[in-house]
Amino acid sequence: MASAQAYPSSEPERWKYLDRIRTRAGPFTNDGIFDGSMVAGQMDKMKILVIGAGGLGCEILKNLALSGFKDIHVIDMDTIDISNLNRQFLFRQADVGSSKAEVAARFVEQRVRGVRITPHNCRIQDKDEDFYMGFQLVVCGLDSIEARRWINATLVNMVDDAVEDSYTPLIDGGTEGFKGQARVVIPTITSCLECQLDMHAPRAAVPLCTLATIPRQPEHCVEWAHVIAWDQEKPFPELDKDDPAHIGWLYQKALARAHEFRISGVTYALTQGVVKNIIPAIAATNSVIAAACCNEALKISSSCAPALGYPDDNYMMYSGNDAIYTYTFKHEQKDDCPVCGNLARELDVDPAWTLGELVESLAARPAAQLRKPSVRAAGKTLYMQSPASLEAQTRPNLERTLSDLGLREGDEIGVTDPAFATVSFKFKLKFTKKS
Amino acid sequence: MLKIWSMKKDQQKADNENTAAGKKKKVTAAQLRVQRDLSELSLGDTMRTEFPDPDDILSFILFIEPDEGMYRGSRFSFTFNIPPHFPHEPPKVQCREKIYHPNIDLEGKVCLNILREDWKPVLNLNAVIVGLQFLFLEPNASDPLNKEAAEDLRTNREVFKRNVRAAMSGGRVGGVTFDKTIK
Ligand SMILES: [Zn+2]
Secondary structure (H helix, E strand, O other), X not given: OOOOOOOOOOOOOOOHHHHHHHXXXXXXXXXXXXXXXXXXXXXXXXXXXXXOOOHHHHHHHHHHHHOOOOEEEEEOOOEOOHHHOOOOOOOOHHHOOOEHHHHHHHHHHHHOOOOEEEEEOOOHHHOOHHHHHOOOEEEEEOOOHHHHHHHHHHHHHOOOOOOHHHOOOEXXXXXXXXXXXXXXXXXXXXXXXXXOHHHHOOOOOOOHHHHHOOOOOHHHHHHHHHHHHHHHHOOOOOOOOOOHHHHHHHHHHHHHHHHHOOOOOOOHHHXXXXXXXXXXXXXXXXXXXXXXXXXXXXXXXXXXXXXOOOOOOOEEEEEOOOOOEEEEEOOOOOOOOOOOOOOOEEEEEOOOOEHHHHHHHHHHOOOOOOOOOEEEEOOEEEEOOOOHHHHHHHHHHHHXXXXXXXXXXXXXXXXXXXXXXXXXXXXXXXXXXXX | OOXXXXXXXXXXXXXXXXXXXXXXXXXXXXXXXXXXXXXXXOOOOOEXXXXXXXXXXXXXXXXXXXXXXXXXXXXXXXXXXXXOOOOOOOOEEEEOOOOOEOXXXXXXXXXXXHHOOOOOOOOOHHHHHHHHHHHHHOOOOOOOOOHHXXXXXXXXXXXXXXXXXXXXXXXXXXXXXXXXXXX
């Protein structure tokens, strides 16, 4: 049994309470891997990367610095906008237009003595594997699914079976309105963000018949104005979602329809929100999720308590919609994950489909979310979106049926999309109807 | 810090053998990567590709028509052959014409750092194509494959320029007859 002694770090008074937690074993500590006397020294040396210096990123940087991490890097390509100031509390009015990464780093360095924060004012894609290999832990606070998928695939691809340091845990936080999640990925060992992609299915569209017949919610009225009324009346040549005159027109139309069906709640802001697909950012959700993420960072780096990720729970979801609710569970790794699995996943297809229909169905699958898929079979290039010469050579295939193209049950197809530069998909065809 | 090795062992224990998946036709990693790279090429107006066998995307021809620099007005072509271990090995690139260029020898071998010692798997086909384009804009005398051409470029740029024009028109330079590449 480990003793309950706290091993003070080099500044004992300052970190007294932190040391009580991180250097002492608790009831759930795995004694086999925990050594309290080493923790402070190890954490002093750890290099940790924070991706994103926005709503979540500001919280994460502050929390990590106050959790005793000393060498933090932060990467963000954005500059500060006036609309960020209500919740991104490391920024002031005078910072508008400056780099988020740089201002956030400077602010936390000034407030928390002894921490070094290195800003990188660029896209995550501008950094190479060598850069990411330099960190023992990556904490992500991003609002873009595409950026998450990129960093996830990069960390998974970095894994070299023979090198323990090549496994870099990824802690990912995400928020949307009153909801959020915190999850931990141990590359190739636990379910990765790509395995969990179906947790982020795009928001269900309201069926067109609901819009056309009987709306029930104020959102339906806005969608009706957006989808149907605009098309019928074409008040402006093209809808510009940033033009107040255009949003104003939609608002008036939606309001009239809401009156007709006795629905209340249509406002200008709601109209704008629905049309631009805006979900408001809630500062409190950011702080709850960032706290959960940094708690995981502390547990992973000290082993003072079991962290999310292994062997069981790896996903914590939070909802503040009605009351406060959290649920933590294990999301299973998928054998056929295009990033961390090596098997092709099954794809139900009708051999009588044309290739064009197959390509369309790939774009519509929530588990893939592709925009411009290119497709090949083992010995055959089925359809390439570019370069132009190959597109022209493969375009006639779009009209041909799968069986006509020589595809058989169990054949593998490979799908890529320029939107996801580091991800490719393998599917094994499963015929739903025998030809 | 996490003990990855102990996790790995646990996982292998729990894994049941799921290898016997039947020998069906598989798409290779190199094919997928090339497919991805090809859809990200930015060829602009001065380049185009040609695939003699569209089903084999690992071999193709790239045409370059420089619109500035000393090689302006010509059309050059390169064969790309991508090895099965791409991107862990660089693509093999060769010029199809006999041209007068300090970094391309008379057999068409190309001296470009990223095709040799500086190749890294994170580089893509676009990086190679940009590199080739750059060779025509800035022929480089310090790292020559055609020593005579490099020497000409170093000692007298005007003479080198004249030689380039002569070679591109199918003329002789230093006792060698070059392919006509001028359009
Ligand atoms: Zn995965």
